[in-house]
Amino acid sequence: MKSFEEIGVPAWLREALHAMRITTPTPIQAATIPEILKGRDCIGGAKTGSGKTIAFAAPMLTKWAEDPCGIFGIVLTPTRELAMQIAEQFTALGANINLRVELVIGGESMIEQSNRIKENPDFVIATPGRLAHIMMEHPDDVRGLKRVKYLVLDEADRLLTDTFGEDLATCMNSLPEPTKRQTLLFTATVTDSVRSLKDKHVEDGKQPVFIYELDKMDDVIIPEKLYLGFMLTPFMVKEAMLHDLLTGEDYVDASCIVFVNRSETAETLRRILFKLDIKVTSLHSQLPQQERTNSLQRFRAGAARVLVTTDLGSRGLDIPIVKLVINYDIPRDPDDFIHRVGRTARAGRKGDAISLVTPNDIKRIMAIEKRIDRKMEEYKKITDNQLIKKSLKAVSKAKVEARMDMERDGFNTRTKLRKRRLELERDYEEGAEKHVKKSDKIHWV
Incomplete structure (x- = not known):
């Protein structure tokens, strides 16, 4: 197994990893970090607990340290709890270099989050729904996202479902074109929707997408222990x-x-x-x-x-x-x-x-x-x-x-009221869809 130094992780970041008791790259880290550092888009699949967050965070932070300008990267993930955990890891890795990480999730003040995005933090960790809402309500505050160098979809198999489709489409409209950013998709379960991205057209001037999928992943998807x-x-x-x-x-x-x-x-x-x-x-x-x-x-x-x-x-x-x-x-x-x-x-x-x-x-x-x-x-x-x-x-x-x-x-009453509100929102959206032309299919990589 190669060391973090051998796969291109700089000394300052190796020290931060060591402080977190991470001393040796996992297979997915050893495979993907060098390729991401080369500028390639990446699809990474490996079982849970395999170190996928470091696999995309380390190369992003490495490149950011070379040229820290504006909002450098954005990470989208399906749940607030996972977004918080990723933000904590980015903050820990950048604790000694004044890294600014903005967490954008529901349940917090949207106005405050919008104002902080306007101040151009180094990285934004977000759930698609809240970020899309900010983009629609405060478009001027998210102009900095048009210059991001990296887009990460964590738990990509879930994000690439119909549940997140509209919010993701809104997010993509405020990001650079695929030719002007790197796109990194990571998942523990490589579904057909993720796997199909292997066959998507690669824009002129971009390197081929790097695919890492643990050999015979389905055979070892449940840990032996x-x-x-x-x-x-x-x-x-x-x-x-x-x-x-x-x-x-x-x-x-x-x-x-x-x-x-x-x-x-x-x-x-x-x-x-x-x-x-x-x-x-x-x-x-x-x-x-x-x-x-x-x-x-x-x-x-x-x-x-x-x-x-x-x-x-x-x-x-x-x-x-x-x-x-x-x-x-x-x-x-x-x-x-x-x-x-x-x-x-x-x-x-x-x-x-x-x-x-x-x-x-x-x-x-x-x-x-x-x-x-x-x-x-x-x-x-x-x-x-x-x-x-x-x-x-x-x-x-x-x-x-x-x-x-x-x-x-009043727990059951609140539940019923919330269900009714969601039903009304769905009815409204379905009615609106009849009068709104569907956007073209999103190009991810």
């Missing part, structure tokens, strides 16, 4: 099974992420576990941004040992203390399962992932096992019916109280 287990669980006792698992001898002190499919489920479980004296926090879209930030900080610091989250927490988050991932709900998309369980067993460490499987989940489990080419093992340590009965009584009581508290706090 990750235990994959399942528990057959009747639907009516899921909460009790979760409680037994979290308080059983194997995981009583373990740091754990519990994944669910809906915000209401996340909030309900948080309240139930809290009433059962488990140090717990939650992360979901119904929380204000400050509470989302505080939840992650509490979990990172160990003040809460259990994080209950929707798929907001499934992408890119690197929290080394996580020992266990529990799929309380089974995701519909097998790739979402891959991202969820990738929150543990990172960077060569061991970790466990256990799924609570109801009869309705069998088809989803079969699809997941086919996707990862691996069978899950049955976790059999919670089989004592009497133990479940004891848990059932305490959990049932806590669940009733949690539901009452949520009703009193």
Whole structure:
């Protein structure tokens, strides 16, 4: 394996990496950093925990230090939490060189963010929705983006879906043409939409796109040191099974992420576990941004040992203390399962992932096992019916109280109002689309 010096990383940046206890390049870093430094566009695919952020941050910072002028690069990523983590890493790498990083996400003052972009920070880390909103509302403040040298799409497989299509199109309109910038796409799951970019036309004067995809990536997409287990669980006792698992001898002190499919489920479980004296926090879209930030900080610091989250927490988050991932709900998309369980067993460490499987989940489990080419093992340590009965009584009581508290706090009412607002927005957008000509397909690289 080559050293950071051998692949072109300057001394000042090597020192910053060393301070972060990063001394040797990972395979994706060793492969992509030299090619990006040569000026090539890049598509990089590797499993979670492989160091993709450093793979694009190191060459960008290297080139920035040679000619720090204006907004040098922009990183787009699908979630606020991942954007915050990337911004933290950029800030840490540039701590000794006065690097200015602007975080542009929802839940914060758009006017303040717009004003700070106007001041031309060195790098902008953003979610597409908020950045697109600023571009539409304050176009004069984002003129500096027309001179960026780098565009990064992190978690590119998710960004290249219809969900982000319109916002990405808006963002692209305020960036330089592809011939005047480098475009870097990184992802843990190389989907057809990402892979198809290999065949796109390369503009005259640009070097061919460099493609790095881990050999036989699908065969090793789940880390070898990750235990994959399942528990057959009747639907009516899921909460009790979760409680037994979290308080059983194997995981009583373990740091754990519990994944669910809906915000209401996340909030309900948080309240139930809290009433059962488990140090717990939650992360979901119904929380204000400050509470989302505080939840992650509490979990990172160990003040809460259990994080209950929707798929907001499934992408890119690197929290080394996580020992266990529990799929309380089974995701519909097998790739979402891959991202969820990738929150543990990172960077060569061991970790466990256990799924609570109801009869309705069998088809989803079969699809997941086919996707990862691996069978899950049955976790059999919670089989004592009497133990479940004891848990059932305490959990049932806590669940009733949690539901009452949520009703009193108006959680369900807020959820319904938000759903109605989103429905009205969709109706408006669909009506507007009939009168607005669709823009041409975006050229990414």
